[in-house]
Amino acid sequence: MVVKSVSVKAVLISAMLLSPWLSAAANAAEPTDEQRTAHYFDSIRNSPVALEMFLHAMPKGGDLHNHIDGAIYAESFITWAVKDGLCLTMATMSLSPPPCAAPAVRVADAVSNSETYAKLVDALSMRDFHATTESGHDHFFATFGKFGAASAHHRADMLVEVARRAAAQNILYLELMTSPGMNKARDIGREIPWPDNASFAPAYDATMAEMAPLVAEVRATLDQNEADMHATLGCGTPHAEPACAVTIRYLAQVIRTFPPQQVFAQDVLAYELASKDKRVVGLNLVAPEDDPVTLRDYTVQMQQLQYLGARYPTVKLTLHAGELAMGLVPPGDLDFHIKQAVEIAGAKRVGHAVDIAHEQDASGLLVEMAARHIMVEINLTSNDVILGVTGPEHPFMTYRRYGVPVALSTDDEGVSRIDMTHEYVRVVHDFGLSYEELKTLERNSLEYSFLSGASIWQTATPYTLVTACAGGVAKPKPACDDLIAGSDRAAVQWKNEQALAAFEAHTK
Ligand SMILES: [Zn+2]
Numbered sequence: 001m002v003v004k005s006v007s008v009k010a011v012l013i014s015a016m017l018l019s020p021w022l023s024a025a026a027n028a029a030e031p032t033d034e035q036r037t038a039h040y041f042d043s044i045r046n047s048p049v050a051l052e053m054f055l056h057a058m059p060k061g062g063d064l065h066n067h068i069d070g071a072i073y074a075e076s077f078i079t080w081a082v083k084d085g086l087c088l089t090m091a092t093m094s095l096s097p098p099p100c101a102a103p104a105v106r107v108a109d110a111v112s113n114s115e116t117y118a119k120l121v122d123a124l125s126m127r128d129f130h131a132t133t134e135s136g137h138d139h140f141f142a143t144f145g146k147f148g149a150a151s152a153h154h155r156a157d158m159l160v161e162v163a164r165r166a167a168a169q170n171i172l173y174l175e176l177m178t179s180p181g182m183n184k185a186r187d188i189g190r191e192i193p194w195p196d197n198a199s200f201a202p203a204y205d206a207t208m209a210e211m212a213p214l215v216a217e218v219r220a221t222l223d224q225n226e227a228d229m230h231a232t233l234g235c236g237t238p239h240a241e242p243a244c245a246v247t248i249r250y251l252a253q254v255i256r257t258f259p260p261q262q263v264f265a266q267d268v269l270a271y272e273l274a275s276k277d278k279r280v281v282g283l284n285l286v287a288p289e290d291d292p293v294t295l296r297d298y299t300v301q302m303q304q305l306q307y308l309g310a311r312y313p314t315v316k317l318t319l320h321a322g323e324l325a326m327g328l329v330p331p332g333d334l335d336f337h338i339k340q341a342v343e344i345a346g347a348k349r350v351g352h353a354v355d356i357a358h359e360q361d362a363s364g365l366l367v368e369m370a371a372r373h374i375m376v377e378i379n380l381t382s383n384d385v386i387l388g389v390t391g392p393e394h395p396f397m398t399y400r401r402y403g404v405p406v407a408l409s410t411d412d413e414g415v416s417r418i419d420m421t422h423e424y425v426r427v428v429h430d431f432g433l434s435y436e437e438l439k440t441l442e443r444n445s446l447e448y449s450f451l452s453g454a455s456i457w458q459t460a461t462p463y464t465l466v467t468a469c470a471g472g473v474a475k476p477k478p479a480c481d482d483l484i485a486g487s488d489r490a491a492v493q494w495k496n497e498q499a500l501a502a503f504e505a506h507t508k
Helices: 006-018 020-028 033-044 048-057 074-083 114-123 136-151 155-168 182-190 201-208 212-233 260-276 292-311 337-343 362-371 380-387 396-402 420-431 435-447 478-485 488-506
Strands: 062-067 087-089 094-096 173-178 247-255 280-286 316-321 349-352 375-378 406-408 457-460 463-465
Touching: 033 048, 033 435, 033 488, 048 420, 062 375, 062 435, 074 114, 074 136, 074 155, 094 136, 136 380, 155 173, 155 212, 173 280, 182 212, 182 247, 182 260, 201 260, 201 292, 212 260, 247 260, 260 280, 260 292, 292 316, 292 337, 316 337, 337 349, 337 362, 362 396, 375 396, 380 420, 396 406, 396 420, 406 420, 406 435, 420 435, 435 457, 435 463, 435 488, 478 488
Parallel strands: 062 173, 173 247, 247 280, 280 316, 316 349, 349 375, 375 406
Antiparallel strands: 087 094, 457 463
């Protein structure tokens, strides 16, 4: 991407001409590919176009916080809505299934007017959003209800879109949050007697009695969606798209704005899926954290997860916690969510965690998170557009100072009109990270993923390869091949290291 500096070349040529001794000395001082890449990065960090190109090409590990519904761009939903004959209610800009009864009109008719098309894209995303009568928070979360009807029959198309976008940016791994079966789980939960004490066992037994068919149905749905995705991408054929190489796993996504027994039934489905299907690597609770039901039931939801976590000790949990800001909720709701997610629910990772400064004994919690290697999924643009938290107001650097692992993620790249490269550009602009620090972020995104199997790293501070792989990608050893063959995590990590080595070799 950049030509090695003329002065270094000149020195080397002069040295070779002068004497063998000088030549050897110059070779000894030859910078490594990584050092050259870091030097180049420093030279272009204030040049927006060159920086975008660099970060687009840079391997970026994984995206651990990605809601697939929010990852889809509005234009795709509109295309599918037209194809499926969906309807549009102009007053709310909401899509709905046919038949189109007044005042709803056919989307195909409505968007033939380019002004309406543009207004619909804006309504289904944060494009051109300016807070007037509606806040960024409200507009953002309202989009999901508006485009929901267009997603129902396009789950495979949605996978294709996110996999292609990931491959185009050299992202190797996606941990996608998705909710198949959760509406039926809520139906089961509605009928379950809810205890007025802290014993969840009877509710668990009652829920489980009806869960097996739903688990099977969801697994069959995943099978079908993946088969359709692979067919579209040509995976396994000579014309396979690069997106076929993106490893995709799922986090079962529990909608937490429902009564306790319905959240609990969704939790049970999530734990069952994660314990029975290798593709479902964990679970997360989603929907606005400031919703009155979430605020009312936050602690009991953490206790439910604590109970189920004990029943399913191998299932991994990540939680939206602390996606709040002063003014959005009363101060009493700002001071315990992250702590309870970590200490009661047993979350291995936390998403957002923006309000950390308001937690009781925030410093003690940060020390605890660092000691327990609780990673924070950082969503810079999302926090900006939803909460108005940006730049130095964001706790990103605080987490780093305390040694809490962090990784960048997109949250809802379609709604926010961004991609992962955008988030890397943003972190360089806002926090001035070095190339080595960016590499730590991307390695974190695989090391703290919920992929199964051993890691290629013996320590993450600093990243140091296990003995079996100590030669690195330049000198692979048979023992390392064995590790990679037996571990999903190691396989993706190794591919990322190979991609990094190729990127750094090219960037000089
Ligand atoms: Zn999220």
